[in-house]
Amino acid sequence: MLNKKVTWSFVTALATAGITVQGFAAPALAQTTTVAQGAASAVTQSATVFGNTPASTPVTVSIILRTQNTQALTRYIRDTTNPASSNYRRFLSTSQFAEQFGQSPETVGQIIEYFRAYGIRGQAYANNLDITLNGTAGQFDQAFTVNLQDMQYHGERFHGSRQKPQLPDALAGKILAVLGLTNYSPFSSNAKRLPASVLQQLPNGGNSASVPGGVVTPQQFAQHYKVDPLYQSGDYGQGQTIGIVTLASLVPSDPYTFWKAYNIPSTNPRRITTINVDGGAGAPSKAAGSGETALDVEQSGAVAPQANIRVYQAPNTDSGFADAFFKAITQNIVDSLSASWGESEDAINYLISTSQESPNYAQVFNEIYMEAAAQGISTFASAGDSGAYDAYADLGTTDLSVDNPADSPYITAAGGTTLPWSDVPGNVGNSRLGIPNSVVSSERAWGWDYLWPYYSNFKVSDEFTLAMTLFGGGGGGYSSIFTQPDYQNGVSGISSFSGVPYLTPIQNNTSWSFNPTPSVVTGNSNNGRAMPDVSMNADPFTGYAIYSQVFGSGGWSAVWGGTSFVAPQLNGIAALIDQKAGGRVGFWNPQIYKFAKQPNSPFTPLNTSGTSNDNLYYTGSKGTLWNPATGLGYPDVAALARDFTQSAGH
Numbered sequence: 303m304l305n306k307k308v309t310w311s312f313v314t315a316l317a318t319a320g321i322t323v324q325g326f327a328a329p330a331l332a333q334t335t336t337v338a339q340g341a342a343s344a345v346t347q348s349a350t351v352f353g354n355t356p357a358s359t360p361v362t363v364s365i366i367l368r369t370q371n372t373q374a375l376t377r378y379i380r381d382t383t384n385p386a387s388s389n390y391r392r393f394l395s396t397s398q399f400a401e402q403f404g405q406s407p408e409t410v411g412q413i414i415e416y417f418r419a420y421g422i423r424g425q426a427y428a429n430n431l432d433i434t435l436n437g438t439a440g441q442f443d444q445a446f447t448v449n450l451q452d453m454q455y456h457g458e459r460f461h462g463s464r465q466k467p468q469l470p471d472a473l474a475g476k477i478l479a480v481l482g483l484t485n486y487s488p489f490s491s492n493a494k495r496l497p498a499s500v501l502q503q504l505p506n507g508g509n510s511a512s513v514p515g516g517v518v519t520p521q522q523f524a525q526h527y528k529v530d531p532l533y534q535s536g537d538y539g540q541g542q543t544i545g546i547v548t549l550a551s552l553v554p555s556d557p558y559t560f561w562k563a564y565n566i567p568s569t570n571p572r573r574i575t576t577i578n579v580d581g582g583a584g585a586p587s588k589a590a591g592s593g594e595t596a597l598d599v600e601q602s603g604a605v606a607p608q609a610n611i612r613v614y615q616a617p618n619t620d621s622g623f624a625d626a627f628f629k630a631i632t633q634n635i636v637d638s639l640s641a642s643w644g645e646s647e648d649a650i651n652y653l654i655s656t657s658q659e660s661p662n663y664a665q666v667f668n669e670i671y672m673e674a675a676a677q678g679i680s681t682f683a684s685a686g687d688s689g690a691y692d693a694y695a696d697l698g699t700t701d702l703s704v705d706n707p708a709d710s711p712y713i714t715a716a717g718g719t720t721l722p723w724s725d726v727p728g729n730v731g732n733s734r735l736g737i738p739n740s741v742v743s744s745e746r747a748w749g750w751d752y753l754w755p756y757y758s759n760f761k762v763s764d765e766f767t768l769a770m771t772l773f774g775g776g777g778g779g780y781s782s783i784f785t786q787p788d789y790q791n792g793v794s795g796i797s798s799f800s801g802v803p804y805l806t807p808i809q810n811n812t813s814w815s816f817n818p819t820p821s822v823v824t825g826n827s828n829n830g831r832a833m834p835d836v837s838m839n840a841d842p843f844t845g846y847a848i849y850s851q852v853f854g855s856g857g858w859s860a861v862w863g864g865t866s867f868v869a870p871q872l873n874g875i876a877a878l879i880d881q882k883a884g885g886r887v888g889f890w891n892p893q894i895y896k897f898a899k900q901p902n903s904p905f906t907p908l909n910t911s912g913t914s915n916d917n918l919y920y921t922g923s924k925g926t927l928w929n930p931a932t933g934l935g936y937p938d939v940a941a942l943a944r945d946f947t948q949s950a951g952h
Contacts (some may be wrong), residue, residue, distance in 0.1 A: 322350035337664035340620030357440025395676030404430030467735035482621030492684035496866035511856030516728035539606025539877035546638030550591035598604035605874025638876035642866035648693035671712035678886035684865035686777025689918030711787035716868035717778025718840025747931035795926030
C-alpha cells in the first residue's frame with residue numbers, strides 16, 4: 303500500500319520562489335507519496351549512525367522515470383530482431399525513443415522545477431527517463447522530507463536516510479525510483495583470482511614485471527573460439543565503437559601496454575575515450591577496482607583490435623551505475639556495451655521485503671537495456687563468480703541466487719567455463735600443486751568443486767575446508783524478479799534442470815551441510831528469467847593476465863578469471879559481428895536462441911550431466927540446448943557471425 307501524508311512543503315516552496323508549474327495550483331494542499339529507492343538503502347537499517355550529514359555536503363541524486371507505452375516498446379524490440387518484420391533492424395535514435403517511450407517534456411520540466419524551488423539543479427538525459435540532480439544534503443532533506451545521516455557499514459563510510467523519500471502525488475506516479483540518497487557502494491567486480499593459498503606458491507604471488515606465461519593469450523582465445531576466420535577475412539571491428547561501463551577509473555596507458563605486449567594489431571593510438579559520469583569514479587586504485595576496468599578494456603580491445611572504445615567511469619553507487627548506462631545509451635555512439643559489476647538478487651529482494659516495495663530498482667536497469675535494444679545497442683553483463691550461489695559473495699546467504707543486472711531479460715548474461723587444463727601449457731594455476739591435467743579433460747562448466755577432492759594438495763585438512771576457501775563458479779540459475787522471456791520458451795533444458803547438491807543450505811540459509819559424493823537431483827524452474835545465455839572460459843585456473851599500474855611494481859598480474867572477462871570478450875565479438883553485418887545487429891538474445899535451435903547451431907551446448915560439468919550446483923542434462931550452468935554453451939564465433947549476417951540478408 304502506498305504511504306501518503308499531507309505536506310505544504312511543495313506548494314510553499316513554489317510560491318516562495320514565484321514559480322508556476324503546469325498541473326499544480328498554489329497555494330493548495332498537496333499529498334505526497336513514498337517513492338522507491340535503490341538497493342543500497344537497505345544497509346541504512348543496519349548501519350551505525352554518526353550524526354546528521356552536514357547540510358552543505360554536495361549530493362547527487364538520480365530520478366529515474368517510468369517508460370511510457372511499455373507494451374509497444376516490448377513489441378518494437380521483438381520486431382527489430384525478427385527478419386519477417388518491417389521493423390527488422392530499424393533501430394531508433396535517442397530522440398525517437400524519447401518521443402515514443404520517454405516521459406513528456408512537460409513532466410520532466412515539472413520535476414526539474416520542483417527541485418529548483420529547493421535550490422537543486424536538475425538536468426535531464428535526452429531519453430526523458432533520467433534526471434540528474436545536484437544539490438546539498440540540506441536541500442535534499444527538505445525536498446524529499448528525509449534526514450540524511452553519516453553512517454558506517456562493514457567499514458565503509460557513507461551518507462543515507464532511514465526515512466523513505468516523499469514526493470507530491472502528481473510527480474511520484476511518473477517516477478520509477480530515486481537513486482543516490484544513499485551513496486553506499488553496493489557493487490563488486492566479477493573478476494576473480496586464485497586464492498591466497500595458491501598464489502603464495504607462485505613466484506612473486508603471480509605478479510611480475512614481464513608478460514606472464516601459463517595464461518590464456520588473446521591469440522589462444524581467438525583460436526579456441528574460432529574468431530580467427532573473421533580476422534583472416536579482414537574483420538577487426540573497424541568502424542565500430544565499444545562501450546565499457548565501470549565503477550573504477552582506468553589508467554589510460556594500461557591497455558596500450560597490454561596490447562603491445564601481446565602484439566595486438568591496433569593502428570589507432572587514441573582509440574580510448576574516457577567519460578566521467580556524476581563526477582567520475584575517483585583516482586585509479588587497486589582497492590576501487592581499476593584492475594577490473596583495465597581488463598574490460600584490454601580484453602574487448604584485443605578481440606576487436608580496430609574498434610574504438612568509450613569508457614564510462616562512474617561512482618560505485620546506485621545512481622552512478624544507472625547514470626553510466628543512461629549516459630552511454632542516450633549518447634548512442636557505442637554499438638555494443640558491457641559491464642562486469644553486479645550484486646545478487648538477494649540483496650535487492652532484501653530491500654523489497656523490508657521496505658514492502660515493488661522491485662523498482664531492478665526495473666531501472668531493465669528499462670535501460672530496453673532502450674539499448676530499441677536503439678540497436680548489443681549489451682552484455684557478467685553473470686557472477688559464485689556459481690549457483692551468487693548471494694554468498696555479498697550477503698553471505700546460502701540459497702540459490704543469481705546476479706543483477708545480468709538478470710534482466712534485455713541483456714545477454716555472460717557465464718563461465720573451464721578449459722581443458724592441457725590447453726594452457728605451463729598453467730601457472732596448477733604447475734606447483736601437483737594436480738594432473740586430466741582433472742579437466744574437456745571444456746566444462748566452471749565450478750571449483752572439481753578441485754575439492756584434492757584438498758591435501760592445497761595444504762588444508764579436509765574437503766569441506768577447501769570448499770569454503772575455493773568457492774567459485776560461473777553464475778547461473780533462475781531469476782526471482784524477472785519472468786521467463788518469450789525467446790526462452792520452448793528451449794530444451796530451461797523448464798527443468800539437474801543439480802548436484804554438494805552443499806545444502808541450513809540454519810535459515812546462513813550455513814551449509816556438505817556431501818562430498820552427491821547424486822544428481824532434478825527440479826523444475828520457477829518460471830523466472832533463465833541465465834546465463836552464453837559462456838566462455840572464466841576459470842582462473844585456465845585464466846588470464848591483466849596489466850595495470852595499480853598492481854604496483856611491474857604491473858603484470860596473472861591467474862585472473864571470472865565472468866568479468868567473458869562480458870567484455872563478447873562485447874569485442876559483437877564489434878566484429880557488427881562490422882561483418884554492415885551495421886548494428888541489436889539485442890542478441892532473441893536471435894541467438896533461434897540460432898541455437900538450428901541444425902547447424904553456432905553453439906556447443908555443455909549438456910554432460912553430473913559432477914564433471916556443474917557450477918557448484920546446476921549441471922547439464924543430456925540432449926538439451928541449455929542448462930543453468932552454461933546457458934547455450936560456448937560459441938563458434940565465425941559461425942555466429944555467419945548466422946547474424948545471413949539474417950541480415952548479406
